Structures are given as structure tokens and as C-alpha cells.
Amino acid sequence: MSNTPATPTPSPSPSASEKLLQRAAPDRVEFEDLVIVPIFAVIVALVLGALTMLATNVSLPTIGLSYIALIQGSVGSLNALSETLTAAAPLILAGLGIALGFRAGLFNIGAEGQLLIGGMASVIVGFSLPDLPMIIHLPLALLAGALAGGLYAAIAGWLRAATGAHEVISTIMLNLIAFRLVDYLLRLPIIQKTGRADPISKSVLDSAELPRLLEWIDPNLRVHAGIILVLAAVFLVHWILFKSTIGFEFRASGENPDAARYAGMRSGLIIVLVMAFAGALAGLAGANQVLGVLDRVTPGFSAGIGFNAIAVALLGRSHPVGVLLAGLLFGALEAGGRQMQVSAGVSIDLIAIIQALIIVFIAAPLLVRKLFPWGFQRTDKSSRSKTP
Amino acid sequence: MTALRTSILASMVGAAMAVASPVTAQDFSACQVTDTGGIDDNSFNQTAWKGVEDAEAQLGIKGRFLESQAETDYEANINSLLGGDCDIIITVGFLLGDATKTAAEANPDQKFSIVDFAYDPPVSNILGQVYATDEAAFLAGYLAAGMTKTGVLGTFGGINIPPVTIFMDGFYRGATYYNAQNGTNVTVLGWNPDSREGLFTNNFDSLDDGRAFAQNLYDEEADIILPVAGPVGLGSAALADELGPEKLKIIGVDADLYATDPENGHVYLTSITKRMDATVLEVIKETMDGDFEGGVVVGTLANNGVDMAPFHDMEDLVPDALKQELETIRQGIIDGKIDVKS
Numbered sequence: 001m002s003n004t005p006a007t008p009t010p011s012p013s014p015s016a017s018e019k020l021l022q023r024a025a026p027d028r029v030e031f032e033d034l035v036i037v038p039i040f041a042v043i044v045a046l047v048l049g050a051l052t053m054l055a056t057n058v059s060l061p062t063i064g065l066s067y068i069a070l071i072q073g074s075v076g077s078l079n080a081l082s083e084t085l086t087a088a089a090p091l092i093l094a095g096l097g098i099a100l101g102f103r104a105g106l107f108n109i110g111a112e113g114q115l116l117i118g119g120m121a122s123v124i125v126g127f128s129l130p131d132l133p134m135i136i137h138l139p140l141a142l143l144a145g146a147l148a149g150g151l152y153a154a155i156a157g158w159l160r161a162a163t164g165a166h167e168v169i170s171t172i173m174l175n176l177i178a179f180r181l182v183d184y185l186l187r188l189p190i191i192q193k194t195g196r197a198d199p200i201s202k203s204v205l206d207s208a209e210l211p212r213l214l215e216w217i218d219p220n221l222r223v224h225a226g227i228i229l230v231l232a233a234v235f236l237v238h239w240i241l242f243k244s245t246i247g248f249e250f251r252a253s254g255e256n257p258d259a260a261r262y263a264g265m266r267s268g269l270i271i272v273l274v275m276a277f278a279g280a281l282a283g284l285a286g287a288n289q290v291l292g293v294l295d296r297v298t299p300g301f302s303a304g305i306g307f308n309a310i311a312v313a314l315l316g317r318s319h320p321v322g323v324l325l326a327g328l329l330f331g332a333l334e335a336g337g338r339q340m341q342v343s344a345g346v347s348i349d350l351i352a353i354i355q356a357l358i359i360v361f362i363a364a365p366l367l368v369r370k371l372f373p374w375g376f377q378r379t380d381k382s383s384r385s386k387t388p
Numbered sequence: 389m390t391a392l393r394t395s396i397l398a399s400m401v402g403a404a405m406a407v408a409s410p411v412t413a414q415d416f417s418a419c420q421v422t423d424t425g426g427i428d429d430n431s432f433n434q435t436a437w438k439g440v441e442d443a444e445a446q447l448g449i450k451g452r453f454l455e456s457q458a459e460t461d462y463e464a465n466i467n468s469l470l471g472g473d474c475d476i477i478i479t480v481g482f483l484l485g486d487a488t489k490t491a492a493e494a495n496p497d498q499k500f501s502i503v504d505f506a507y508d509p510p511v512s513n514i515l516g517q518v519y520a521t522d523e524a525a526f527l528a529g530y531l532a533a534g535m536t537k538t539g540v541l542g543t544f545g546g547i548n549i550p551p552v553t554i555f556m557d558g559f560y561r562g563a564t565y566y567n568a569q570n571g572t573n574v575t576v577l578g579w580n581p582d583s584r585e586g587l588f589t590n591n592f593d594s595l596d597d598g599r600a601f602a603q604n605l606y607d608e609e610a611d612i613i614l615p616v617a618g619p620v621g622l623g624s625a626a627l628a629d630e631l632g633p634e635k636l637k638i639i640g641v642d643a644d645l646y647a648t649d650p651e652n653g654h655v656y657l658t659s660i661t662k663r664m665d666a667t668v669l670e671v672i673k674e675t676m677d678g679d680f681e682g683g684v685v686v687g688t689l690a691n692n693g694v695d696m697a698p699f700h701d702m703e704d705l706v707p708d709a710l711k712q713e714l715e716t717i718r719q720g721i722i723d724g725k726i727d728v729k730s
Contacts, residue, residue, distance in 0.1 A: 073468070079467070079468075079471075083464060083467070083468070086464070087464075183590060196549075197548045197549065197550075197553070197584055198547045198548045198549040199547070199548075199590070219494045220467050220470055220491075220494060220495070222463070222464070222467065289460065293460065293463070294459075294460060298459050298483075299590055299591075300424070300458055300459045300460075300591070301459060301460060303457075303458035303459070303460040303461075304458065335464075338454065338461075338464060338465060338468045339468060341453075341454050341455065342419075342452060342454060342468055342469065345452065347455070348454075348455050348457060
């Protein structure tokens with residue numbers, strides 16, 4: 001029972017109800033849904049993005065230039081790659097947490113709040129304990145972020161398990177509380193940077209900073225050790241979900257809570273555990289930002305990462321590897337979007353539109369299938385034969 | 389702020405800059421990183437960007453900008469402008485202070501200039517642009533105290549940082565000065581210059597907050613409100629537009645909002661202008677001429693770096709006597725006879 005591998009059983013001609021089931025039960029995702037739909041979604045979104053630019057009086061050469069800039073700014077140079085990875089890291093971490101929740105049937109909107117609380121905890125550990133060697137201080141600061149995020153999310157899990165309060169509502173409310181709590185904490189003299197009246201924390205000590213990996217090449221390359229953390233998290237989540245007993249219980253209660261309960265799984269405990277895991281990952285995302293990028297906490301430091309991570313998890317079809325790829329795509333869009341502004345002078349808001357379009361098309365796979373029937377007919381057969 | 393004044397640099401900034409001869413300028417490029425709120429905020433970022441636009445028109449340089457959408461963007465945005473394409477990188481806003489310093493120290497050959505921040509000690513490749521906004525705000529406070537019918541003025545800020553609170557300081561002290569001169573008892577809600585506490589939206593982009601904060605102050609009887617939060621104040625102006633300017637007037641900040649926000653132009657009593665466009669243009673010019681030097685430029689009433697905008701539609705509402713007093717006070721501030729800091 002414990003080591004059930006998640007191999008989808010492809011049926012030759014899925015009926016409508018089976019198709020629905022496939023979407024509801026995300027571990028039966030197929031190659032098509034995981035790869036073809038996102039690729040077409042991106043293409044459609046880019047085309048529609050170009051049309052949007054046309055509609056706002058951007059000339060054709062500028063549109064071409066801006067898409068070239070998008071590629072250059074995301075993968076076109078070492079610096080671009082470094083920026084893509086830097087932007088992707090927190091999205092992947094928080095996205096993994098949300099994906100874990102999806103697998104267990106929990107819609108966790110609270111990553112933003114968990115990220116704030118986690119970042120806050122790790123900054124406090126990061127600036128307070130001086131004279132610690134890095135090998136102790138850095139893990140401690142990361143752990144603080146994960147623990148705080150996990151505990152904060154566990155509140156919503158406990159509310160769901162104990163009282164039935166829906167986690168969507170409670171996590172949204174916990175987000176608001178987290179925002180204000182961070183505002184408040186940042187004004188406390190022990191946390192606030194000395195000499196400042198605005199909410200800003202003291203800076204993280206060097207011994208707790210995630211070291212920059214490529215500083216020896218160019219000091220402006222920002223990619224930091226957080227990316228290693230991300231890879232470790234992808235493996236860990238994959239292992240938990242697909243190789244461990246607890247992960248099987250997560251997925252079982254996600255697919256059919258009643259069946260899981262009748263099979264003897266403690267559904268309340270599972271809900272709390274899933275939320276705690278998810279919150280720990282979001283908290284790590286916050287720690288990653290604070291210890292690797294920002295060095296300090298300000299009220300806006302979460303920057304909507306917790307919400308974008310929901311899109312990343314959806315785009316990645318709640319699969320750890322999918323989340324990794326989706327996070328990289330979003331990171332690339334962010335880094336490339338900056339370059340679009342610099343070299344083509346196109347507004348950064350356009351990138352937001354393209355991102356939103358991608359999400360819309362991915363969330364509606366049937367629409368994409370309708371738009372590109374030929375694409376799916378062909379890949380249908382070839383992918384079937386490739387899938388184990 | 390006072391300490392900064394000691395290192396005043398630069399021959400100052402004329403309001404109307406003479407059209408300069410086109411130097412070998414086609415290759416000169418000035419790059420700007422905005423704060424959150426956007427390049428088209430009708431206020432803070434837009435005014436600073438206008439300096440680059442003016443330089444494009446008058447000096448023939450190339451200008452580029454990058455908008456910051458969140459505080460996490462500052463460093464990334466500055467970094468993406470590095471690499472030699474920009475002759476000067478201008479960062480706009482106090483909150484970019486740390487990111488600018490980090491980038492300047494890592495890239496000692498790149499010239500930087502930052503609006504609203506002065507480094508102590510100065511950094512050799514950053515020229516700070518700061519403004520004695522309290523001088524103009526003092527005038528606006530005096531004017532508002534003379535114009536209020538309820539005897540209550542209101543103000544709120546974006547974030548509790550010096551470039552914001554300096555407006556509120558001057559406004560408060562101007563109103564207090566009016567009380568002392570005329571034996572009135574006008575109160576200012578939203579800011580206490582002694583405890584350094586007051587009303588803050590904690591952001592520079594929510595127009596809804598601007599509306600809600602103005603509504604709260606209006607409910608407390610304030611009939612003239614000074615929002616110091618960039619585009620947030622546009623929300624307050626929208627409320628004043630609905631209530632009617634006879635019930636609620638707004639004092640704009642940074643730019644002359646009568647001109648930049650024409651839809652609600654009739655609700656602005658005046659604006660406290662902070663001529664970031666003029667100082668940015670001046671900095672670009674100096675850099676082109678090879679006169680760039682790290683340090684601080686300070687905009688004051690005396691050099692037109694800060695000022696109070698015309699009353700426009702409300703010209704006839706302001707009594708002539710009050711206008712005269714304002715003129716006297718302006719001269720007093722310039723001559724140093726009136727201390728706006730107490």
C-alpha cells in the first residue's frame with residue numbers, strides 16, 4: 001500500500017466522464033496535459049500579447065524587438081539566466097507547497113501570508129545571533145522560516161480539521177493578518193532598522209546570507225544558493241508524494257476523502273500535516289527571498305509571489321517537476337519582461353497580461369484542444385506510445 | 389536634512405532652462421528606475437521622468453526607464469541597466485537608497501544619481517537630489533489655515549520616511565504659524581511632528597486608500613487635505629470631486645496636479661511642487677559636461693527647487709490679504725527670517 005507508484009493508465013478512448021476524472025485527479029496527468037497544452041498556451045498567449053501591443057499602437061518592429069528582448073533577457077546571457085533563476089526560486093518553493101495542497105484536495109490561498117511570516121522569522125534569526133559560524137546560522141535561519149510558515153499554515157489546517165472552516169477563506173484571512181502583523185513587527189524597536197521611521201527590518205548578518213553562487217565571475221550576478229534549496233525541495237516533495245506512506249495518504253484523501261477515511265486514514269491529521277508542509281515550503285520561499293535577495297524585510301517584500309505561485313502550481317499540474325518548469329517559465333517571463341522594458345520600451349504591464357493569458361489558456365485545456373485539434377491528434381498517438 | 393545642506397553642490401536649477409546647444413549628445417543615455425506607483429502616476433515618478441524627457445528634448449540625449457512593480461524589483465532593475473549602456477542611472481525614491489548604494493559600490497565606474505536620498509558619508513559615484521520641501525509646505529499650511537472654514541486640516545502620508553514626512557512637517561508648522569500670527573485655532577489631523585506619528589497608507593499605489601483616508605479625515609471635519617503619497621492622492625481628489633470643492637479641497641504634491649490631473653483639476657487648492665524634473669535635468673547636463681561629482685543637490689524655495697503652485701481655478705477664492713502674507717512669508721523663508729523647522 002505504501003509504495004504505490006503513480007503511473008497513469010492510459011485508456012485508448014477516454015469517455016467524457018473519464019476526461020473529467022483525469023482533470024480532477026491530477027496524478028493521472030498525461031504527457032499531453034503536462035507538455036502540449038502549456039506549449040500551445042504559451043504560443044497563443046504570445047500571439048494575443050502581440051495583438052494587444054498592436055492594439056495599443058506599438059509598431060510591428062517594436063513588437064518583434066520586444067519578443068527578442070524577452071528571450072535575451074531570460075536566457076540570452078549568463079546574467080539573464082541568473083535573473084531567471086533568482087526570480088524562479090521563490091515561485092517554485094511556494095508553488096511546491098501549493099501543489100502539495102492540491103494533491104490532498106486543499107486549496108491553499110495562504111502562501112503569501114505564510115511566505116511573509118516565514119521571511120519575518122528568518123530575518124529575525126538572521127540579524128539577531130551574531131558570531132555564529134555560517135554552517136550553523138544559515139540553516140537555523142532557513143529552519144526558522146520553514147517552521148514559522150508551517151505553523152502559520154497549520155492554523156488554517158487545524159481550523160479545517162477541527163471546525164470545518166474552509167481553508168480558502170481562512171487562508172485569505174490569515175494573509176491579511178500576516179500583512180498587518182509584519183507591518184506591526186517591523187515597527188518594534190528590536191526589529192526595526194536603527195535610525196529609520198518607516199517599517200524596515202535590520203539587515204541579515206553575512207553569516208546567515210545565502211551565498212551568491214557566481215559572484216566570482218561578476219558581482220552583479222544575483223543567483224544564490226537558494227536554487228540548490230529549490231532542487232532539494234523538488235526531490236523531497238516528489239519523494240513525499242510518490243514514494244512515502246504519508247504522501248500516499250495525502251493523495252488518497254485528495255482524491256476521495258471518504259474512501260480515505262474508511263480505509264483508516266486520519267483525515268484531520270492529514271489536513272493539518274499537508275497545510276504545515278505547504279506552509280513550510282512557502283516559509284522557505286520567504287526565507288529564500290530574505291536571506292538570498294533582499295537582506296531585510298519591508299512590508300512589500302512578498303511582492304505577490306504567494307499568489308503567482310498558485311498559477312505556477314496550476315501550470316505545473318501539481319507535479320513537482322511540472323512546478324519546477326512552470327516556475328522557471330514565470331521566472332523567465334519576469335527577467336525577460338524587464339529586458340523588454342529596457343530595450344524595446346514596452347510597458348511591464350504587458351508581461352503581466354501575457355502571464356495572465358498563459359494561465360487562462362492552461363486553465364482551459366479544452367479550449368486549447370479546440371484551437372489546435374491537429375496538434376493533439378498527432379501527439380496523441382505518439383505520446384501514448386511513449387508513455388510507460 | 390539640515391546636515392545635508394552643508395554639502396550643497398551645483399549651480400542651481402532655473403525653473404525654465406534655456407534651450408541648450410546640442411552637444412555630442414546622441415550617444416548619451418540617461419536611464420531611470422522608478423519607484424512603485426508607475427511612470428504615469430501624475431506625481432512623483434512622472435515628475436522625475438519629465439526631467440529626462442526635458443533632457444531628451446533640449447539636449448538630444450536618449451532616455452530609458454524601468455518601472456519597479458514591487459520593492460523586490462529595485463536591485464534587479466538597477467542591475468539590468470548596468471553594463472555600460474547608461475551614462476547615468478537615476479533612481480527615483482528614498483526606498484531605492486540601499487539598492488542604489490549596493491550597485492554603486494559594486495560598479496565604481498558607473499555614475500548614479502538618486503532622487504530623495506543623501507548618503508552620509510557621501511558615495512563618490514552617487515549624486516543625491518534632495519528637497520527642502522518643508523519650505524513650500526509651510527506656505528501651503530499657512531494658506532490652508534487661512535482658507536479652512538471648519539478650522540480643521542488633514543494630512544496623511546504614504547510611508548513614514550523623511551521625504552514624505554517633511555511635507556507634513558512644513559504643512560503642520562505653516563498652520564501653527566498662521567495660528568500664532570492670527571490668534572486662530574486651526575488644527576491639523578494626521579501628523580504629529582514631535583512624536584513622528586501620523587496617518588500612513590503604507591503604500592504608494594492604492595487609490596482606494598487615498599479615498600478612504602480622505603473620507604476619514606473629512607468625517608473628522610477636515611475640509612482641506614494634503615495627501616503625501618504620490619498617486620494615492622488621486623483617490624482623495626476623486627472623493628473631493630464627488631463632494632464638491634466647496635466641501636473638500638485637496639493640496640497636491642510633487643507636481644502641479646492641476647495640470648497633471650486635469651479631470652479633477654478644480655479640487656486642487658494648490659500643489660507643493662518638488663521640481664525633480666529640474667534637478668534631474670541639471671544632473672544630466674552636468675554629467676554630459678563632465679562635471680559629475682558625488683554629493684548632494686538641494687532644491688529650495690530660493691532656487692525654485694520647491695515651490696507652491698498657482699491657485700488656478702481658486703485664484704479668486706483666496707483673499708488678496710492672504711496672498712500678500714504668503715508673499716511676505718516666502719521672502720522671510722528665503723531670507724532665513726522664518727524658520728520652517730520649528
